Amino acid sequence: MRYSLAVAAVAVAAAAALHLFMLGSAFAGALREDCTSDWSVASRIVSEQNLTTVEQLAAEAKQTLGGSIVRSSLCRKNGSYTYQLLIRERGGGLKRARVDARRPFR
Incomplete structure (x- = not known):
């Protein structure tokens, strides 16, 4: 159970990081x-x-x-x-x- 929670937490963190990266890239592109x-x-x-x-x-x-x-x-x-x-x-x-x-x- 702990293993699956840890995997889920890592997946959520990775998805959040990817979302922030994409948002930052879009913002930088708009300013370029x-x-x-x-x-x-x-x-x-x-x-x-x-x-x-x-x-x-x-x-x-x-x-x-x-x-x-x-x-x-x-x-x-x-x-x-x-x-x-x-x-x-x-x-x-x-x-x-x-x-x-x-x-x-x-």
Whole structure:
């Protein structure tokens, strides 16, 4: 009898641990942000989702931030798209910026 109770307790503990692991994995997945710098992939997404193009973004960055884009990545989190940018300022310094991919700099 004691043996079967011990086996049952281990089984319940294992099931609880598995449940917590799966719950944690789902939560982490919901918080995860997917980014790509591969513009053969990103350009298709930009077109399909009617996002601001990198060319438009570069022109706006120059006017709004006073610098030029050195590197850009398209990111998606919870269905929203953003650009992660590395911008070279007029003085030569670098700064990071994140802007909405539909309406940047607004």
